[in-house]
Amino acid sequence: MSKNLGSFSRIDTNVPVKSRTIFTSSFALSSEPTVNQLNNENEKVLPGVKRIDFLPLDTSFNSSEEAYKSKSTAELARALFVFQLTSFDPLVKHNIQILKFLRRIFGKRLFHYVMEHSFYGHFVAGADLHSIKPVISRNMQYGVKSILDYSVEEDMEEEQAKNKTKMSYDEIPMEGSLVSQSTGSRANEVQYEYHEKFGDRRKDVVSARTYFYDSEAQCNKNMMNFLECIDVVKETTDGTGFAAIKLTALGRPKFLLNMSRVLTGMKETFEKLTAKETDIVLKRIRSDMLSSSLTHMGIPVSRDDSKQWFTWLDVSDQGEIDLYTWSNLLKMQKPLHNFFTVPNLEEGKLESVLPRLSPESDTELKNMLERINKIAEHAADSGVRVLVDAEQTYFQPAISRLTMEMMRNFNKEKAVVFNTYQCYLKNAHDNFIIDLDLARRENFHFGCKVVRGAYMDQERERAVTIGYEDPINVSFEATTAMYEKVIDTAMKEVKLRQPGAVAVMAATHNEDTVRYCVQKLKDLGIKREDKAICFGQLLGMCDHVSFPLGQSGYSVYKYVPYGPIDEVLPYLSRRAMENRGILAKVKKEKKLLRAELKNRLLPNRGGNRQSNVKL
Numbered sequence: 047m048s049k050n051l052g053s054f055s056r057i058d059t060n061v062p063v064k065s066r067t068i069f070t071s072s073f074a075l076s077s078e079p080t081v082n083q084l085n086n087e088n089e090k091v092l093p094g095v096k097r098i099d100f101l102p103l104d105t106s107f108n109s110s111e112e113a114y115k116s117k118s119t120a121e122l123a124r125a126l127f128v129f130q131l132t133s134f135d136p137l138v139k140h141n142i143q144i145l146k147f148l149r150r151i152f153g154k155r156l157f158h159y160v161m162e163h164s165f166y167g168h169f170v171a172g173a174d175l176h177s178i179k180p181v182i183s184r185n186m187q188y189g190v191k192s193i194l195d196y197s198v199e200e201d202m203e204e205e206q207a208k209n210k211t212k213m214s215y216d217e218i219p220m221e222g223s224l225v226s227q228s229t230g231s232r233a234n235e236v237q238y239e240y241h242e243k244f245g246d247r248r249k250d251v252v253s254a255r256t257y258f259y260d261s262e263a264q265c266n267k268n269m270m271n272f273l274e275c276i277d278v279v280k281e282t283t284d285g286t287g288f289a290a291i292k293l294t295a296l297g298r299p300k301f302l303l304n305m306s307r308v309l310t311g312m313k314e315t316f317e318k319l320t321a322k323e324t325d326i327v328l329k330r331i332r333s334d335m336l337s338s339s340l341t342h343m344g345i346p347v348s349r350d351d352s353k354q355w356f357t358w359l360d361v362s363d364q365g366e367i368d369l370y371t372w373s374n375l376l377k378m379q380k381p382l383h384n385f386f387t388v389p390n391l392e393e394g395k396l397e398s399v400l401p402r403l404s405p406e407s408d409t410e411l412k413n414m415l416e417r418i419n420k421i422a423e424h425a426a427d428s429g430v431r432v433l434v435d436a437e438q439t440y441f442q443p444a445i446s447r448l449t450m451e452m453m454r455n456f457n458k459e460k461a462v463v464f465n466t467y468q469c470y471l472k473n474a475h476d477n478f479i480i481d482l483d484l485a486r487r488e489n490f491h492f493g494c495k496v497v498r499g500a501y502m503d504q505e506r507e508r509a510v511t512i513g514y515e516d517p518i519n520v521s522f523e524a525t526t527a528m529y530e531k532v533i534d535t536a537m538k539e540v541k542l543r544q545p546g547a548v549a550v551m552a553a554t555h556n557e558d559t560v561r562y563c564v565q566k567l568k569d570l571g572i573k574r575e576d577k578a579i580c581f582g583q584l585l586g587m588c589d590h591v592s593f594p595l596g597q598s599g600y601s602v603y604k605y606v607p608y609g610p611i612d613e614v615l616p617y618l619s620r621r622a623m624e625n626r627g628i629l630a631k632v633k634k635e636k637k638l639l640r641a642e643l644k645n646r647l648l649p650n651r652g653g654n655r656q657s658n659v660k661l
């Protein structure tokens with residue numbers, strides 16, 4: 047299934063690096079091959095290469111030698127050059143125009159040559175399966191594994207993006223009259239409404255990619271790209287890697303918006319029905335009490351209505367309903383809009399939040415669910431794990447819910463599907479424990495990626511503009527505290543469940559957070575062999591954190607973008623802008639790069655090789 051995009055030679059990837067040692071990973075995530083399998087695989091790739099013991103981890107991350115062992119001197123010079131350029135404001139601000147201009151005056155060949163020796167070579171692994179392989183296997187020799195992302199992005203102006211979004215919301219065909227769209231509470235109602243000002247979802251977002259709905263054919267194409275990415279992971283990483291996916295690529299965002307609205311409305315009602323119980327995971331109600339409870343709240347629903355509504359919720363063997371379970375929507379014969387209903391507490395009735403969908407739209411909705419299912423199924427069949435990215439809060443309840451449903455179906459033997467938790471959200475920990483609880487009760491493997499969150503400025507502006515509570519924590523410190531709370535809970539769960547049942551990826555460039563996780567493992571006596579936590583950083587960023595972790599035997603991943611040069615320019619543009627936004631981190635990287643270049647090029651004047659760089 048892999049694409050033949052035509053490979054081209056890349057600089058440096060085969061240049062022998064200074065030391066030819068393998069740092070084998072004895073600390074892989076639970077679902078990966080065992081240590082011995084991995085070691086054997088490495089030996090197969092490079093027969094006769096000497097293996098050495100893991101290095102102790104210097105958590106100051108100040109050692110230039112440990113940071114850049116895997117890099118040739120030319121690569122270090124390129125990295126320094128790229129970071130210097132991203133410190134130059136006007137260049138970053140107008141980067142996409144400059145790149146297009148250079149493309150025009152240089153012509154294709156020269157432009158590609160320049161890009162390979164600068165931004166593209168630094169931040170992107172290559173165009174296709176063949177060109178990315180050397181990068182992946184070299185990183186693996188130093189204990190750093192890969193998350194692959196086919197990073198081709200459409201380049202479009204803001205107006206075009208807004209128009210696309212508007213059209214995707216406007217053109218859903220309806221039948222008959224529009225059913226009232228008001229729901230349980232005003233806050234819930236407005237948060238999940240389309241707002242023209244935020245039609246270009248890329249605004250103020252540099253560390254995440256955005257998909258715009260174009261057509262069902264485009265969604266199928268996106269699905270094929272994800273399926274191919276899974277194949278590439280299988281082919282290039284010996285089963286140690288991940289594929290990254292985004293659910294907004296797979297259908298109309300409006301469906302995710304409305305699904306989120308229903309889920310939030312149901313959660314609010316559920317919390318009211320179970321108000322006496324303060325512990326969120328103990329909140330349960332018996333199904334036979336449901337319609338009487340709703341009636342008591344002023345919503346006179348028939349048994350059939352309430353049964354249909356709670357098809358979205360869970361009915362356990364004991365006949366108890368909690369925040370999870372739906373019967374398999376994919377197999378549902380009824381039109382799906384029937385399930386998009388929430389209780390309106392003010393008016394005392396169950397209401398649909400979707401207009402009556404035409405049969406075509408109902409099919410579109412089912413197609414979206416089928417695409418998601420197909421990706422998870424293909425990943426499970428291929429033995430490849432999938433990270434589902436978290437996106438904006440108005441889509442996230444649906445994204446998270448669909449991901450949990452996939453986890454429930456495909457994580458029976460090992461963690462195949464991973465959900466993402468954004469710790470800048472006030473409700474991050476609450477959502478996290480509900481999902482952990484479900485995985486424990488139903489005994490499936492729980493895979494999670496923990497991030498701070500990429501959409502902060504946009505989320506805040508949207509909340510102020512539309513008029514609902516800011517979903518983001520009040521400060522950076524509060525977000526960090528939330529991150530640590532989620533990690534603490536995850537690590538407790540690791541101890542509680544059988545080995546390997548909980549797999550956590552701490553995806554962050556924050557050194558303090560990495561130190562926190564490392565210390566937490568030590569404090570709880572969780573051994574490397576328990577394979578409980580791994581780390582994730584972007585290719586071309588924070589090598590001084592990733593490589594020392596990998597060389598010390600921690601499980602660590604680089605998020606590895608790939609795709610042809612001309613088609614990944616929007617990705618490169620975002621990387622340039624992101625680097626401008628994190629000047630302190632880039633300053634440290636530049637200092638380490640300079641120190642290492644000096645050590646290599648001027649060994650007699652570079653000082654003691656063993657000492658760390660003073661920062």
Ligand SMILES: Cc1cc2nc3c(=O)[nH]c(=O)nc-3n(C[C@H](O)[C@H](O)[C@H](O)COP(=O)(O)OP(=O)(O)OC[C@H]3O[C@@H](n4cnc5c(N)ncnc54)[C@H](O)[C@@H]3O)c2cc1C
Pocket residue numbers: 253254434435436437466468470497498499500501502518519520521522523525553554555556559582583584605628
């Ligand atoms: C491998 C990988 C995968 C990722 N996947 C996703 C994903 O699926 N979804 C997603 O949304 N993001 C994702 N991200 C991006 C991530 O959420 C962060 O935006 C990015 O990594 C910066 O956070 P940090 O912890 O690395 O760095 P730091 O610089 O320590 O943290 C910056 C982050 O802190 C938070 N923050 C900053 N100021 C404040 C404030 N005043 N109040 C509250 N919070 C504040 C914001 O989230 C900001 O992005 C991913 C990142 C990586 C490396």
